[in-house]
Amino acid sequence: MYIALTGTPGTGKTSAAKILAERGHIIKTVLELAEQYNATETVDGEVEIDTEKLFGALGEIDEIIIIEGHLAHLLPNGLCIILRSHPEILRKRLAERKYSNEKVMENLEAEAIDIILTEALEACEIVCELDTSELTAEKTAEAIERIMNGEADKYPPGKIDWSGAVMDWY
Numbered sequence: 520m521y522i523a524l525t526g527t528p529g530t531g532k533t534s535a536a537k538i539l540a541e542r543g544h545i546i547k548t549v550l551e552l553a554e555q556y557n558a559t560e561t562v563d564g565e566v567e568i569d570t571e572k573l574f575g576a577l578g579e580i581d582e583i584i585i586i587e588g589h590l591a592h593l594l595p596n597g598l599c600i601i602l603r604s605h606p607e608i609l610r611k612r613l614a615e616r617k618y619s620n621e622k623v624m625e626n627l628e629a630e631a632i633d634i635i636l637t638e639a640l641e642a643c644e645i646v647c648e649l650d651t652s653e654l655t656a657e658k659t660a661e662a663i664e665r666i667m668n669g670e671a672d673k674y675p676p677g678k679i680d681w682s683g684a685v686m687d688w689y
Contacts, residue, residue, distance in 0.1 A: 520583050522667065523591035523643065526602035526651075527630040529612035534656035535602070535663055536587040542660070549588030552577070570594065583667075592639040599643035600666055601676070602659065605652040606631050606684045631681045640676060647674035 526532050540546045553559045553568040556576035560567050570593040577595050592599045604612070606627040613623045629635070639646045647666050651659050666674055 520597040521577065521580065521595050522583060522585045523594060523596040523599040523639075524585050524587045524602070524663065525589055525591040525599060525635055525639065527604070527609060527626050527635060528589055528618075529609045529616070529626065530602035530604045530630075531651040531654070531656055531659050532587050532589070532602055535651075535659040536585065538656055538660035539585060539663060542664075545582060545584045547584055547586055549573075549586060549590045549594065552586065552594075589635065592635060592643055596643055597645065598667070598671065599639045599646045600663055600674075601635055601639055601646065601648045602651045603630065603636075603648055603679045603681075604650070606681050608652050627684075631684055633682075636676055645671055646676045647671050648676050648679050649674055650679050 524532055524536060536546045536548075549568060550559070550566070553573050556573055558569040558573040558576065560569065568590060570590055574594055586594055586596065592601070609627055609630055610623060613626060618626070636646070636648065649659065649662050649666070654662070662674070
């Protein structure tokens with residue numbers, strides 16, 4: 520079974536995935552899989568992933584593989600875990616990464632209006648949301664393992680709402 524570990528950039532996916540890998544879980548990034556299955560294209564110097572082609576290339580598996588990346592929810596999965604963070608925390612994290620102001624705002628808006636959640640609810644059978652705003656990577660990884668071990672109902676979608684944060688931007 521594939522497990523999608525997704526969320527807006529800066530929510531802690533990669534940090535949590537590293538800890539999960541150290542604990543023995545199989546982690547693949549969306550980019551790794553896209554390169555493996557020749558589902559990438561470079562456009563204007565940027566790598567774009569053909570999620571439809573990649574979706575078609577991923578077959579049934581017997582093991583559990585966690586697919587990490589902000590497009591993971593668009594790939595086959597039996598469980599989708601969305602990491603969420605308050606937009607102001609994301610703003611700080613993305614600024615530390617030297618994202619342009621335009622890219623920061625694009626990601627903050629996506630987080631505030633639940634873009635990934637909306638897409639995941641349309642594409643995935645089981646969707647969980649985890650607020651990582653105040654969690655360390657270690658605590659995030661522990662929560663992900665709890666979800667994987669049957670506690671998905673404790674992390675239902677739709678409980679996290681950052682829409683009010685948008686009003687502070689204007």
